[in-house]
Each structure stands twice: as structure tokens, then as C-alpha cells.
Amino acid sequence: MLHALDQVCFPPGIAYSYAELRSFLHHPSSSTAVACSTSASQNGEEHILGFAVVRSVRRRLRESPSPAPALHILTIDVAPEARRRGVGGLLMRWMLQKGTALNLQSIVLEVSIENHAAQRFYRHFGFEVTGTIPGYYNGLTDALELELRLDPVAPAAPAAGATGE
Ligand SMILES: CC(C)(COP(=O)(O)OP(=O)(O)OC[C@H]1O[C@@H](n2cnc3c(N)ncnc32)[C@H](O)[C@@H]1OP(=O)(O)O)[C@@H](O)C(=O)NCCC(=O)NCCS
Incomplete structure (x- = not known):
């Protein structure tokens, strides 16, 4: 189903082949988020509105002398009928949270x-x-x-009453 959506979202030559998308989805350093809706008119069945696939990589980033950890967006696809309703934004927020939680420097x-x-x-x-x-x-x-660029995670503040060195 994700491959069918990717074919709708991108023109031939840019859309991934089934084998490419499958390898991205199964790669150990990849993560996928799927946005679904459940509607009574579809007998409570889930309908895929969009999905995103990201991978942790090391990249030479702006103003960084050596490769730094980053989140690479492999694809973000929203069904044409679901666009401009915030689904892409929802998937983007998932990526931002993921990149920040992994303490990565950038999304590329x-x-x-x-x-x-x-x-x-x-x-x-x-x-x-x-x-x-x-x-x-x-x-x-x-x-x-x-x-x-992602904001670095602030180090946890010492618990109240804790003493420093
Ligand atoms: C790009 C894509 C993921 C956006 O998904 P979406 O669900 O429509 O995005 P959102 O509704 O969350 O949009 C957030 C903001 O992005 C901007 N935006 C999104 N689509 C836009 C468009 N077609 N034209 C202008 N601005 C746009 C707007 O500022 C929008 O906010 P607004 O609707 O309040 O004005 C979607 O159009 C898509 O799947 N396209 C085909 C696949 C693709 O090109 N993927 C990216 C490949 S790198």
C-alpha cells in the first residue's frame, strides 16, 4: 500500500521501485511513520493518508568540518486528497521529535x-x-x-537538593 501511494505522489523516474522502497523500510537504521484515518463511512477501517521514511546518517553539514549525525528524509508522501490538511506537518513533527531525541544535528x-x-x-x-x-x-x-538545524537537547537540570562537585 505504501508503494502504491508513492507511485501516486511522484512522477515515473522519481517514485521508488517496489524493491527500493522495501529495502528502505527494512533497513536497520530506517524508521517509518504512517498517518491513518479511521472513518465510520469506511466501516471503521483504517485509511492511509501519508507516510514518511527517515534514516540516521552521517553527513557533512553546513559549517561543520567533519561529517555529523543527521536524519535523512528518504520520502514523505501525503495522498493527494489529504493534502493541505496538516498531515505532512504531523509527519514532519514526528521527524523533528525523532531527530531531537536521537540528539542529531540536522534533518537533510x-x-x-x-x-x-x-x-x-x-x-x-x-x-x-x-x-x-x-x-x-x-x-x-x-x-x-x-x-x-536541530536545537541541541539541553542537559537535564540537577534534581532539587542535589549537590554539585
Ligand atoms: C509536500 C507534501 C508532503 C506536503 O504535505 P501536506 O500534508 O499537504 O502539508 P501540510 O498540510 O502539513 O502543509 C504545511 C504547510 O506547508 C506549506 N505547503 C504545503 N503544500 C504546499 C503547496 N502545495 N503550496 C504551497 N505551500 C504548501 C504551507 O505553508 C502549509 O501550511 P498551510 O496549509 O497552513 O498554508 C505533499 O504535498 C506531498 O506528499 N507531495 C507529493 C510528494 C512530495 O513531493 N514529497 C516531498 C518530496 S521531497
């Missing part, structure tokens, strides 16, 4: 220079363009590299 991704809707979506959440990869999609279409 590639997006087609032709995908203006997705670029606006990422800009809405504060992502910035860090580079361009010529011919990233099938050697034909360039990709923009985007990055969002």
Missing part, C-alpha cells in the same frame, strides 16, 4: 528543482537550501539539498 533531504509544492512545504518548516546536485534524478533533473 534532496528535492527536485521542479517540485515547488514540496519546496514551499520545507521552507514553511525552516529548511534552507545548502546545495544543488546536477542530474540527481535519472541524470536529467537537478535536486536541491535542504537542511534544517
Whole structure:
């Protein structure tokens, strides 16, 4: 079902093959979130509205001399009929929570220079363009590299009454 949704969300050549998506979903460093709705009109059955797949990676980030831990968005897909209702935002909040909980420095991704809707979506959440990869999609279409820096987790405050060294 996730593969069928990915085929609807991306044009041929950019949508993942079944084998690619399967390998992403099963990779040990990947995580997937699925957004569902349950409606009475569908006899209480769950209907998939969207999903996102991310992977922990090490990347050379802006202003960092050596590769740093980051969350790489492999895909985020929202069904056309469910768009502009906050489903993508819900999946993005899951990614932000995950990246922060893992103490990662950034969320990174590639997006087609032709995908203006997705670029606006990422800009809405504060992502910035860090580079361009010529011919990233099938050697034909360039990709923009985007990055969002994550706030470091503040160290836990000492419990009341605890003494320092
Ligand atoms: C990009 C995508 C995930 C956005 O999902 P969504 O559920 O529609 O996003 P949200 O409703 O949470 O949108 C949050 C904000 O992003 C911006 N945004 C999202 N889609 C937009 C669009 N088509 N045009 C302009 N701004 C857009 C808006 O600021 C929006 O807030 P608003 O609706 O209050 O104005 C969805 O369009 C999608 O699945 N597209 C096809 C697959 C894709 O391109 N994925 C990204 C590949 S890198």
C-alpha cells in the first residue's frame, strides 16, 4: 500500500521501485511513520493518508568540518486528497521529535528543482537550501539539498537538593 501511494505522489523516474522502497523500510537504521484515518463511512477501517521514511546518517553539514549525525528524509508522501490538511506537518513533527531525541544535528533531504509544492512545504518548516546536485534524478533533473538545524537537547537540570562537585 505504501508503494502504491508513492507511485501516486511522484512522477515515473522519481517514485521508488517496489524493491527500493522495501529495502528502505527494512533497513536497520530506517524508521517509518504512517498517518491513518479511521472513518465510520469506511466501516471503521483504517485509511492511509501519508507516510514518511527517515534514516540516521552521517553527513557533512553546513559549517561543520567533519561529517555529523543527521536524519535523512528518504520520502514523505501525503495522498493527494489529504493534502493541505496538516498531515505532512504531523509527519514532519514526528521527524523533528525523532531527530531531537536521537540528539542529531540536522534533518537533510534532496528535492527536485521542479517540485515547488514540496519546496514551499520545507521552507514553511525552516529548511534552507545548502546545495544543488546536477542530474540527481535519472541524470536529467537537478535536486536541491535542504537542511534544517536541530536545537541541541539541553542537559537535564540537577534534581532539587542535589549537590554539585
Ligand atoms: C509536500 C507534501 C508532503 C506536503 O504535505 P501536506 O500534508 O499537504 O502539508 P501540510 O498540510 O502539513 O502543509 C504545511 C504547510 O506547508 C506549506 N505547503 C504545503 N503544500 C504546499 C503547496 N502545495 N503550496 C504551497 N505551500 C504548501 C504551507 O505553508 C502549509 O501550511 P498551510 O496549509 O497552513 O498554508 C505533499 O504535498 C506531498 O506528499 N507531495 C507529493 C510528494 C512530495 O513531493 N514529497 C516531498 C518530496 S521531497
